[in-house]
Amino acid sequence: MKRDIIKIFKYEVLNILHSKWLILYALFFLLLTEGLFRLGGGVTKTSMSMMNVVIIVVPLFCIILGAMYLYNSKEFIQLLLTQPIQRSSLFWGIYFGLSIPLVISFSVGMGIPYLLHAFRSGQSISSFWPLLGNGILLTFIFVGISYLIAILFDDRIRGLAMVIGLWLFFAVIYDGLVLFLIYTFSDYPLEKPIIGFTIFNPIDLARILLLLKFDISALMSYTGAVFEQFFGSSLGIVLSFSALGLWVLIPLVLALHKFKYKDF
Amino acid sequence: MIQLSDLSKRYGKLQVLNSINLSIDSGKITAIVGPNGAGKTTILKLILDLIKANNGNIRIDEKSIGNDFKYRQNIGYMAQIARFPENLTVKKILTMIKDLREGRYETLDEELIHKFDLKSEFDKQVKNLSGGNTQKVNASIAFLFSPEYLILDEPTASLDPIASSILKDKIKKEKEAGKTIILSSHIMAEVEELADEVIFLLEGNIYYQGSTKGLIEVTGEENLERSIARMMRGVEQ
Numbered sequence: 001m002k003r004d005i006i007k008i009f010k011y012e013v014l015n016i017l018h019s020k021w022l023i024l025y026a027l028f029f030l031l032l033t034e035g036l037f038r039l040g041g042g043v044t045k046t047s048m049s050m051m052n053v054v055i056i057v058v059p060l061f062c063i064i065l066g067a068m069y070l071y072n073s074k075e076f077i078q079l080l081l082t083q084p085i086q087r088s089s090l091f092w093g094i095y096f097g098l099s100i101p102l103v104i105s106f107s108v109g110m111g112i113p114y115l116l117h118a119f120r121s122g123q124s125i126s127s128f129w130p131l132l133g134n135g136i137l138l139t140f141i142f143v144g145i146s147y148l149i150a151i152l153f154d155d156r157i158r159g160l161a162m163v164i165g166l167w168l169f170f171a172v173i174y175d176g177l178v179l180f181l182i183y184t185f186s187d188y189p190l191e192k193p194i195i196g197f198t199i200f201n202p203i204d205l206a207r208i209l210l211l212l213k214f215d216i217s218a219l220m221s222y223t224g225a226v227f228e229q230f231f232g233s234s235l236g237i238v239l240s241f242s243a244l245g246l247w248v249l250i251p252l253v254l255a256l257h258k259f260k261y262k263d264f
Numbered sequence: 265m266i267q268l269s270d271l272s273k274r275y276g277k278l279q280v281l282n283s284i285n286l287s288i289d290s291g292k293i294t295a296i297v298g299p300n301g302a303g304k305t306t307i308l309k310l311i312l313d314l315i316k317a318n319n320g321n322i323r324i325d326e327k328s329i330g331n332d333f334k335y336r337q338n339i340g341y342m343a344q345i346a347r348f349p350e351n352l353t354v355k356k357i358l359t360m361i362k363d364l365r366e367g368r369y370e371t372l373d374e375e376l377i378h379k380f381d382l383k384s385e386f387d388k389q390v391k392n393l394s395g396g397n398t399q400k401v402n403a404s405i406a407f408l409f410s411p412e413y414l415i416l417d418e419p420t421a422s423l424d425p426i427a428s429s430i431l432k433d434k435i436k437k438e439k440e441a442g443k444t445i446i447l448s449s450h451i452m453a454e455v456e457e458l459a460d461e462v463i464f465l466l467e468g469n470i471y472y473q474g475s476t477k478g479l480i481e482v483t484g485e486e487n488l489e490r491s492i493a494r495m496m497r498g499v500e501q
Contacts, residue, residue: 073349075345080364081312082341084337084368085333264314264315
């Protein structure tokens with residue numbers, strides 16, 4: 001089984017490496033990060049700006065490219081299914097063949113300017129690592145979600161509408177709803193429920209983890225203090241990383257189950 | 265021998281196969297015929313486990329296909345429409361399929377690759393191939409590992425007359441070598457030329473299974489096309 005996964009992974013990577021989107025994705029991060037450094041931002045300023053880019057662009061790009069790629073490889077999947085290969089091997093081969101090139105493209109694109117900057121200025125780039133880590137986790141999460149959607153909806157238009165809708169929900173609407181709740185119940189202490197809400201949105205979770213890492217939670221006044229107390233504690237760290245881990249796993253487990261019994 | 269018992273398939277509310285029973289003999293060419301939407305492709309895909317039945321079971325050489333993917337080592341499949349990863353070259357695709365089957369086949373049969381002259385297309389990316397050439401690649405892959413069973417869905421539909429004759433000759437040759445071939449087709453002349461057995465399928469039910477000659481005799485028509493046409497009219501009335 002492992003042998004089949006590696007083989008499928010290899011050919012999928014070979015195929016996706018030809019895709020110009022992957023190069024554009026790397027170039028986007030490369031030019032933007034380098035531009036921010038050149039505009040005079042130091043490491044901290046650049047990382048702050050990149051934080052917002054990472055938590056918005058990585059999910060958007062991964063969920064759309066993932067779905068588009070999966071819809072385009074429907075016949076390819078069919079061809080492989082007619083070979084003596086287990087469905088679950090094919091499933092994992094495709095998942096890693098799609099997510100790992102995206103991880104590499106993102107890491108290289110954003111990493112080169114940081115490394116160059118560290119080399120040129122001798123500054124420490126410690127804030128790069130949490131950005132990289134969260135970006136990688138978001139890649140695995142949103143490729144997984146796109147995989148689930150592509151398996152659930154055979155119709156490409158519906159599937160693409162669905163992934164864009166989901167991204168919009170996590171990136172914009174969810175925060176709007178939480179703000180609405182805070183506004184409506186402003187007489188009550190809401191910090192703890194909000195910690196709960198955060199866990200149900202991977203983008204928010206990544207944002208909070210990064211804000212705390214960059215040590216600017218003071219900007220968020222009392223809420224920030226409560227967050228820092230929770231997410232800064234070892235229990236908070238374990239919980240939030242477990243939540244992100246579950247965000248990787250749950251869509252994949254559901255997708256695998258569907259994939260095993262799907263008609264092709 | 266392939267046995268289908270009580271096999272049913274539904275897509276949503278649409279019943280595609282109604283509890284059909286079939287046995288397909290080894291060493292023969294069996295053709296599944298019927299109008300569009302009769303369930304021909306569904307049967308072929310069920311045998312390959314590409315789609316899952318709602319009911320019933322499929323046995324190949326007395327073994328239920330269940331969840332054991334290894335039985336596909338003995339099957340070569342040619343889909344009606346094949347699309348390959350468009351950025352890979354023909355050569356890469358063939359290498360990939362061979363690589364995936366490594367250690368799971370005995371001999372390689374590259375006769376079709378030579379006869380279709382696919383070597384000249386080897387370095388082309390799949391997206392630059394014509395429909396006919398893509399179908400030639402598709403056919404070559406089906407026969408590549410000398411499988412015991414060949415499942416061919418409308419094999420000659422998008423091939424030119426030369427390629428179509430090459431493929432038909434190959435099908436006959438494999439039958440002579442003792443292989444079991446199941447194909448679906450709209451072209452009755454082709455079925456008459458190739459098939460020993462015919463299965464006539466309409467709206468998910470089997471209306472005839474038996475020898476090609478037998479069907480012509482039963483209906484009293486001059487050829488297979490007219491026999492099938494008569495059966496279809498008969499069912500409608």
